[in-house]
Amino acid sequence: MNMKKLGAILFGCIMAGAVLVGCGGQQGNQAGTHDTQIKIGTLTHLNASEERINEVMKKIDEETDVKLAHDYAYYDKLTSMLMGLESGSVKEVSLYNSVAQYLINRNDKLAIVEHSGMNLEDSFCCAVRTEDKQLKADLDKAIGEMKADGTLDKFVKTYITDLKKGEEPPAVTMPTNNGKKLKIAVTGDLPPLDLVLTDGTPAGFNTAVLAEIGKRLNMDVEIVQIDSAARASALASKKVDVVFWVAVPKGDSKVPADIDKPQNMEMTTPYYQDRIVHVGLKK
Missing domain, CATH: 3.40.190 (D-Maltodextrin-Binding Protein; domain 2)
Incomplete structure (x- = not known):
């Protein structure tokens, strides 16, 4: 992959949005918190469709205190997903914590977004x-x-x-x-x-x-x-x-x-x- 593009940039898990666990970053580095519906970018899953993921996440919202009302959009490449974030096509992207920290260390525009009650792995x-x-x-x-x-x-x-x-x-x-x-x-x-x-x-x-x-x-x-x-x-x-x-x-x-x-x-x-x-x- 083009590392220059990446430097500018889951669940999979990435199944990751569903499979996304919330909150790994430093307190002073947060992008903010949400309780309203937002569009989230995630990498294309092996088998599950966008519709199926959104259905599962909506059910989880109803059963927990997260109340995020997820709306997931699929991307085939990480670079494309990060471009979607930069352009405003999605408001957040779902990533594994190790990947998120790697990207944040290379792009000071990015930060972890905290969501209360979200804890998936x-x-x-x-x-x-x-x-x-x-x-x-x-x-x-x-x-x-x-x-x-x-x-x-x-x-x-x-x-x-x-x-x-x-x-x-x-x-x-x-x-x-x-x-x-x-x-x-x-x-x-x-x-x-x-x-x-x-x-x-x-x-x-x-x-x-x-x-x-x-x-x-x-x-x-x-x-x-x-x-x-x-x-x-x-x-x-x-x-x-x-x-x-x-x-x-x-x-x-x-x-x-x-x-x-x-x-x-x-x-x-x-x-x-x-x-x-x-x-x-x-x-």
């Missing part, structure tokens, strides 16, 4: 075809081992929490020459999580995770960069073997667990969790 998984039972088992095993031996925690520090202001996530070397190839779809458009640099070099947390998975499975990894909206069809058509990342509501979320799960696809065990926030222009 996503788990990040991989998606595979239902028929690929052995691949899912292998992925689950690798993720489980990475949790147990501290590799995932190390990656979180290196690629997310310990990044200095203005610093880019480190580049990642994909495993090669091992024989079998694993084609993995990434958006490359959600730094510091999912990132492909302008020269095609993979970087960021998700690519580090998939590179490590490839090493542990003794497989080459080929990254296939795909817009958010095209991920499910790429997996179903066997253009790719795995979709990286897929967000699912964490724990006992009021968002249905299967809201974004296409038929004939299965999710791996989660490898990361992040809360969802809204970002707006500073007032």
Whole structure:
């Protein structure tokens, strides 16, 4: 992705609007609070439609104290969504907190928008075809081992929490020459999580995770960069073997667990969790 555009700029989770968790930023950096209906930009989900997301979020509003009356608009790319925010097409954008902090550190026009009572969170998984039972088992095993031996925690520090202001996530070397190839779809458009640099070099947390998975499975990894909206069809058509990342509501979320799960696809065990926030222009 074009980092200059990004510097100017979820649930997915991003399912994220539904899946959005509120409020991660500094008190002095808030764009404001709302209790009225606003249009919110979110990245296209794997399967759930705008209508379905708005229906679910309206129900959540009615059952909680948020009372935001969400109206979500889908975008296929983060850069396009941020342009929509800049132009006023949407008033806020739904993002994971790690992504929001990355952007705010590079654009002083942006700030977290606080919404009272909003507390939603996503788990990040991989998606595979239902028929690929052995691949899912292998992925689950690798993720489980990475949790147990501290590799995932190390990656979180290196690629997310310990990044200095203005610093880019480190580049990642994909495993090669091992024989079998694993084609993995990434958006490359959600730094510091999912990132492909302008020269095609993979970087960021998700690519580090998939590179490590490839090493542990003794497989080459080929990254296939795909817009958010095209991920499910790429997996179903066997253009790719795995979709990286897929967000699912964490724990006992009021968002249905299967809201974004296409038929004939299965999710791996989660490898990361992040809360969802809204970002707006500073007032």
